[in-house]
Amino acid sequence: MGKIDLKSGSIVNYMGEQWKVLKTVDFKSLKIQNIYTHDVFVVSIDDLQSNVVETHKNRYIDSYSREEWAEALRREDIIKDLVFVSRTKNDVEKIAKEHGYSYVTLYNWIKRYEQTGEVSSLVSGTAKRGKKGNRLDAKVDEIINDILENVYLNQQRYSFNRVYNKIYLACRHENLKAPHRNTIRYRISQIEPKKVVKRRDGYKKAQEQFKNYDGKFPAGKFPFDFVQIDHTPLDIRLVDRIYRKPLGRPTLTMAIDVYSRMVVGVYVSFLGPAFYNVSQCMFNIFTKKDNLLKKYGVEGEWEIFGIPRIIGVDNGPDLVCEDMQRVCDEYSISLQKRPVGRPQFGPHIERAFKTHNGDIHNLPGTTFSDIAEKGDYDSDKHASYTIEEFTTWLLHYIVNIYHKKYHSEICMTPEQKYLKGIIGNDENPGVGLPPVLDNIEDVKISLLPTVMRTVQKDGITIDGVTYYSDVLRHWIGIKNDENRRVSHKIKRDPMNIQRIYFYDSELKEYFEVPYRKISAPAMTLWDLYAVKKYLKEQKIRNYNEDDIFDAYEKLYEIEDNIESTHKAHLKKYKNKSKKIKEMVSKNNEKLNDKYSEIDTENTDELYKDIQIYDITEN
Known part of the structure; x- marks a missing residue:
């Protein structure tokens, strides 16, 4: 993996050669010049690669031991005043002598760090790995x-x-x-x-x-200077996708660029505030949004992604994990917790939450913001949206309405402000695009929840489901110095538990390990919890893996039966969907009257032919 710096003057890798960035053309392309032939091309940022150090390119951020990472941070601290600046040999020799190293050693550190901008490039290639399973007691x-x-x-x-x-x-x-x-x-x-x-x-x-004495927010002077992440329970009740019964209020985890007020990341779930929500929202910040919009069938453009200078999170003790902190260390992101009792550190995202919830009050199933406003309205009775359908509505709202609204504090729309900050205008030069990640999938694995498990003869079992592949065979029966089975780091994506990522501590690499039962259906973690609830309701105890998958198939049959035997219910739901469509269209017309910049051309398409979500779809 690697970071690609896109600002003017940076060196990038294109077609295996070194090129200098001349200027940002738009959100998707740059003008670059070959540093040897001086040829000038306009290229897509998707075709660029990072200048990755060969010896470190296959390592995952969370694969380094605490000792290795601490040593890399110490080396970074030693050379911090020598990198990305003009320096003489005497400057390097002086710092090297102060810390007991040779000039050549420090120069090699500087060279590697300037090539990548990543802490991991400073990890020693000859560091002692220790014995199998050696972890801090x-x-x-x-x-x-x-x-x-x-x-x-x-x-x-x-x-x-x-x-x-x-x-x-x-x-x-x-x-x-x-x-x-x-x-x-x-x-x-x-x-x-x-x-x-x-x-x-x-x-x-x-x-x-x-202390911030001036009472103003201390950052956000240009795009991606400061990105805030926060949570809020949304004022709406959602339903399940089988029985269409109320499930509860979802939590929105959202990231906002303080400079432009653009939303740069979202994650909607029924989980309360936790580090997983933050890490998934952070992953959404790093990534292009095209696939997300396509997944939910949303038309529009959401061209904001990259690596922020600072990420601010809420002050909760369980919102930041070690892997998340290490990702921030790697890419020089300052991860800051919001100070207690400092209101100037939160008004931007809180205003955005208030705006979103205000428009959610027009949807069926809303809980409104207080009892007085709700009156006699029965939120559960009117609840109609599943979490997938609501996410579709939310993404459309963000991309095609919120980003195009006139914002009184910045005196323009968020899209216009972001464009001004990146591209610039006749009065102010833009700062260019933020740096991006070369291999986003590596970071995705690092940000997934971690569990520790031992390898048994039949594989690795988590929540009653067993996983196996030949890569595990080497570790069966291996014990540590205390004659205990070695525990291994396992990553699992709650949105698809069909596979896990097993970390081999000798090879320093993650391997995908599938279900032991290959024919078993793909499930989310929430599907698994639903199955266990079903088994409990059926008073089935001491169940095994086959019982879990059989029960899941039974739930699938129940869904099919509901779809085939409750046509009247579905017809009623379609009629309700039509009312939803009319209600939202009226709401958008009101927004159009107030904000001429809002484009609601695609609103009707969003609510056309709403279908029941297939829980077996991967």
Whole structure:
């Protein structure tokens, strides 16, 4: 994988050769010049590749050990003042001498980092891998957390050596292997800076260093300078796709570009706020939106994606995981938590949420914003949209209405503001397109939820479903130094549990591992939960894998029967869909009267021929 910098003057790889970016033509293409032949072409950004360092291009971000990653961060800190700037040999030699390295070593680090801009390029190719299954002991982890909390975060401001010695002696007292010094340095680097200053230097010092005195948002001066991610429960009740019965209110996780107010990422689910929602919204920020719009049948353009400078998230403790932080480290993204009690850090996305929910109040099944507004309206009785159908409505609303509305704070539409920031105009030069990712699928795997499992003779079992392939055979029966089976990192996509991604700690690579039962149907994690609920209702206990898949097929039959025997219900639903269509069309007409920039040409098509969603579709 690799980051591709698209700003003017950057060097990119095109057709196996080095080219310099001259200017941004539009959201999809650049004008570039060959650095040797000086030929000038206009090319699609899809045809560009990153300048990946050969020895690191096959490694996943989360495949490095904590020690390896801490060492890479330490090297980055050493060379940070020498990269992407003019420098002399004396400058490099001086820094090398200060840290006990040769000039050649630092120059190699600088060269690799400037080629990629990625922390992983600084991981040592000769780092010790350790024994199979060698992971930080849970008791050691507890000791580290305790001493960092009570010794390091202390107004005595103990030195690093003092803190490390405390950890070393505590581990020795418990007959445990002490962690490497770099591990402790890395753990310290992950503590929120404001918390460190507040605990070690006092509240006043922390306020002086971190408070935003002018009361305004401190970032968002150009596109992708600052992207905010937040959650909100939406004011609508949705139904299931089989019985069309109310399920509950969905949660919208949304990312907004503060500069332009463009929505750059969304994720709708029935899950409450959690790191998975944030990670999937982050993945949506990185990726082109064409396939997403095509999946939901939405016409329109949503040409905003790339790598932000800063990503701000809510202050919840469970909203950021280690893998997410590592992705941000890799691509030089500053991941910041929203300060408690600082309203100026949230008004932009909160205003967008309020706008979205306001238009949702015109849909059947709305809960409105308060009891007084709701009155006698029965939200469950009128609920009509499944989560898939609502997502279609939401994407259309964002792309074809919200982005085209006049915004009073920026004095233009979000689309116009973003175009001005990227391309520029006669008065202000644009900053160009944000950097993008070369191989987005690698990042997708890194951002999936992680579980630890051992390899048994029949494979790996998760939630009662077993997975197997020959790649697992090598690990059957392997034990660690404590004579326990080795646990392996497993990634699983909740939207398709037909396969898992097994991380081989020797080969440093993920492998796809399918169902052991090849003929079993594809399911989402929510389908699996529905099956288990069905088995419980049928009072079936001690069920096995075959029972799970048989029950899923039974639910599928139930769906077929509902579709064939409830034609009157479906006809009623189509009539209701027609009313929905008319209601939304009237709403869009009102928006057109107020905002001439809004294009609702495609609104009618969105609600044409709504069909029941097929839960077996992959």
